[in-house]
Amino acid sequence: MRSKLIYIIFAVGVLMAAILLAICLAETVPDAGGSAHPEIAGLQVGGDGAARLEHIGTLGFAFQCLLLIQITFLSLLGISERYRTNELLAYMGGSLVFMLIVAWQMYSGHLEYLETGETGYFLGFPSATAWATYGTWLGAIPLILIYSLGFRKYIYTAEDEEKFNVLLAEKSERSEQ
Amino acid sequence: MEAFRQEIIVGAVVAYMIFCVLTGLWAMRRTHSSSDFFIAGRGLGPIVVALALFSSTLSGFGFVGGPGLVYSIGVSSFWMVVISSTGYAIGFFLVAKRIRMIAELRDCISLPDIVAARYNSQAVRFMIAITIVLGVMGYLATQILAMAVVMQAILSGTETFANIGLVTCVVISSAVLIFYCVTGGIIASVYTDVVQGAIMMIAGTLILFTAMSVFDGGMQEATSIILADDAETAMPYGAAGMMASLGWFFVFGLGLAGQPHLITKMMMNKNLSDSRSILPMSLFGYVMAALLWISIGIVMRAAVIDGVVDPLALPDDAASVFLSVFANPLLAGVVFAGLFAAIMSTSDAFLNIGTAAIIHDIPKAIRGKSIENELFWARVVTVILAIVAASFALYSHFADATLVAILGAFGWGTFAASIFPVVAVGLNWKGATVAGAVTAIGTALLINFVSQLAGYTFPYGVSGQLVAFATSMVLFIGVSLFTEKPKLDSDIERVMEI
Numbered sequence: 306m307r308s309k310l311i312y313i314i315f316a317v318g319v320l321m322a323a324i325l326l327a328i329c330l331a332e333t334v335p336d337a338g339g340s341a342h343p344e345i346a347g348l349q350v351g352g353d354g355a356a357r358l359e360h361i362g363t364l365g366f367a368f369q370c371l372l373l374i375q376i377t378f379l380s381l382l383g384i385s386e387r388y389r390t391n392e393l394l395a396y397m398g399g400s401l402v403f404m405l406i407v408a409w410q411m412y413s414g415h416l417e418y419l420e421t422g423e424t425g426y427f428l429g430f431p432s433a434t435a436w437a438t439y440g441t442w443l444g445a446i447p448l449i450l451i452y453s454l455g456f457r458k459y460i461y462t463a464e465d466e467e468k469f470n471v472l473l474a475e476k477s478e479r480s481e482q
Numbered sequence: 483m484e485a486f487r488q489e490i491i492v493g494a495v496v497a498y499m500i501f502c503v504l505t506g507l508w509a510m511r512r513t514h515s516s517s518d519f520f521i522a523g524r525g526l527g528p529i530v531v532a533l534a535l536f537s538s539t540l541s542g543f544g545f546v547g548g549p550g551l552v553y554s555i556g557v558s559s560f561w562m563v564v565i566s567s568t569g570y571a572i573g574f575f576l577v578a579k580r581i582r583m584i585a586e587l588r589d590c591i592s593l594p595d596i597v598a599a600r601y602n603s604q605a606v607r608f609m610i611a612i613t614i615v616l617g618v619m620g621y622l623a624t625q626i627l628a629m630a631v632v633m634q635a636i637l638s639g640t641e642t643f644a645n646i647g648l649v650t651c652v653v654i655s656s657a658v659l660i661f662y663c664v665t666g667g668i669i670a671s672v673y674t675d676v677v678q679g680a681i682m683m684i685a686g687t688l689i690l691f692t693a694m695s696v697f698d699g700g701m702q703e704a705t706s707i708i709l710a711d712d713a714e715t716a717m718p719y720g721a722a723g724m725m726a727s728l729g730w731f732f733v734f735g736l737g738l739a740g741q742p743h744l745i746t747k748m749m750m751n752k753n754l755s756d757s758r759s760i761l762p763m764s765l766f767g768y769v770m771a772a773l774l775w776i777s778i779g780i781v782m783r784a785a786v787i788d789g790v791v792d793p794l795a796l797p798d799d800a801a802s803v804f805l806s807v808f809a810n811p812l813l814a815g816v817v818f819a820g821l822f823a824a825i826m827s828t829s830d831a832f833l834n835i836g837t838a839a840i841i842h843d844i845p846k847a848i849r850g851k852s853i854e855n856e857l858f859w860a861r862v863v864t865v866i867l868a869i870v871a872a873s874f875a876l877y878s879h880f881a882d883a884t885l886v887a888i889l890g891a892f893g894w895g896t897f898a899a900s901i902f903p904v905v906a907v908g909l910n911w912k913g914a915t916v917a918g919a920v921t922a923i924g925t926a927l928l929i930n931f932v933s934q935l936a937g938y939t940f941p942y943g944v945s946g947q948l949v950a951f952a953t954s955m956v957l958f959i960g961v962s963l964f965t966e967k968p969k970l971d972s973d974i975e976r977v978m979e980i
Contacts (some may be wrong), residue, residue, distance in 0.1 A: 311911050315959040322952045328725060329941050338943030339555060339721040342712070345786060345793045349555045349721040351714020357723055361942055365724040372732055376568055379736070382910045383575030385980065411718045418717060429701030431709060434557055437718035438564055442769065445567035449762055452574055456758035461579055465980045469583055472973055476587060
């Protein structure tokens with residue numbers, strides 16, 4: 306995984322493209338992308354949520370999960386191969402699990418509302434929407450912590466700085482000649 | 483105070499514009515070379531870069547189109563905002579370190595410079611430069627139009643300027659923008675960005691509290707009203723549906739690392755290690771400012787459904803109507819200044835990268851060297867570019883009344899699909915080839931433009947931008963894997979190993 310990361314990213318990308326194609330070819334339902342509000346000009350409505358998800362709900366959720374997986378792998382690609390230690394992979398894995406939990410809470414909460422017509426609220430929004438809003442916003446915080454707190458360990462170590470300074474010194478020498 | 487509402491708002495906006503002009507004059511004395519003009523001589527501190535980065539991200543699209551989209555389609559539009567944390571994280575993981583190192587090592591002053599160094603190819607430099615110019619035209623026109631529309635709304639509320647035309651507003655607002663961009667280049671841009679960012683954060687926070695007080699039950703009452711009217715609009719995927727939302731999640735999340743006006747700023751910090759603090763500071767600023775996007779849209783939709791406010795003539799009126807109906811005049815003044823700040827901070831960044839592409843990169847790709855006296859021509863081209871974009875904006879406005887928001891999103895999507903694979907992935911994978919890069923850029927441009935111009939819509943709200951981005955990613959890696967592994971310059975290879 307450490308050295309073949311690009312192949313995994315490619316495979317995930319192909320899977321996502323395949324899902325996208327499957328969604329485009331799926332049986333369509335009227336107004337799947339919304340329709341005009343019956344009374345108020347300028348507003349759109351979603352209408353029948355269950356019908357909109359009937360043929361593509363699972364595919365859409367799979368696409369969402371793959372996107373989160375891709376985000377994690379891409380972040381990992383930005384870290385030099387030699388720093389992709391088990392410790393870092395554990396942090397990245399934890400971050401991914403957190404994002405997947407948020408996505409599941411949002412999706413399953415939405416399905417539950419479509420079945421029951423009832424929802425709780427959290428900080429101003431229906432529960433599923435609160436997961437989407439606050440959860441997604443906070444979902445990347447572990448990644449940001451890994452970057453900021455682990456900067457000198459994974460991103461740009463003292464050894465890296467030394468190597469870069471050597472490169473700059475060589476450049477200066479060349480320009481002086 | 484209410485009696486002087488318009489005067490207060492006009493006063494705040496005029497004060498802000500005077501500040502921009504003065505900053506331009508101040509920065510002019512510090513701009514001695516094209517490196518100063520385009521990347522501030524790589525001498526900026528972390529707070530300046532962080533504020534410049536986030537204020538350039540949140541454009542007029544965020545202050546005008548964003549609330550309008552929430553008003554129109556509900557929670558679907560949230561996905562453009564809430565993904566910002568992921569977008570910034572990916573941008574820093576993939577781009578910040580290597581772009582800064584290559585910039586210093588090769589004395590790069592633009593994104594196409596970086597790409598040319600990475601791929602050792604003038605063809606890739608040319609294609610990225612052309613992509614930037616095309617995207618800048620669409621995006622800059624959107625910003626100028628947004629600025630003029632807001633200015634017209636403000637001034638037409640006064641007796642003296644009651645009949646002011648849109649063309650006049652385009653001229654006034656563009657003149658201020660051009661002045662400080664021409665005189666002070668990127669130095670003026672980033673220092674105005676600092677103030678612009680601060681205004682936007684204050685505006686976003688104050689607006690959230692105002693929005694929460696519109697209904698007795700706060701934001702929960704507002705979302706309950708929306709839910710009762712049409713549940714889907716208040717649910718996670720909004721009125722536009724699951725795939726439209728996830729499309730924005732993809733394009734705005736990954737795509738942030740493909741926005742040239744943003745990643746160019748990652749070349750400007752004085753110390754490479756500052757990136758560790760720039761990331762959280764940028765994100766914090768963005769989140770504070772983006773509160774306005776969500777809160778205004780939700781409250782205005784609920785207010786219209788509840789009959790508190792008449793239906794809006796256009797969704798893009800959501801912010802201005804909210805401010806005139808619900809906000810204290812002083813707050814309205816701050817927010818309108820913040821709105822201009824948001825628009826100008828993005829516009830100046832676009833003017834800067836567009837100018838660099840025209841006078842530095844395209845000549846270099848064709849002739850193998852830049853033009854003489856770059857600084858002079860940079861100033862001339864900045865003026866011309868702004869005038870052409872303003873004309874394009876007016877033409878678009880009078881010939882086709884498309885939402886400001888859609889134009890803005892189109893610009894973002896074009897950059898995301900064309901630049902993300904080539905830059906963000908390419909800087910971290912030695913196997914990326916020129917053939918892969920050219921294929922990815924060409925495909926992204928083709929799908930984006932054809933789907934937009936032909937008005938083709940995919941089923942289930944899948945956007946052309948999403949299709950373009952997903953396709954260009956797969957083709958970039960796929961074609962690179964199947965073409966001969968490139969031989970990198972020694973210094974670039976060593977940078978990519980760090």
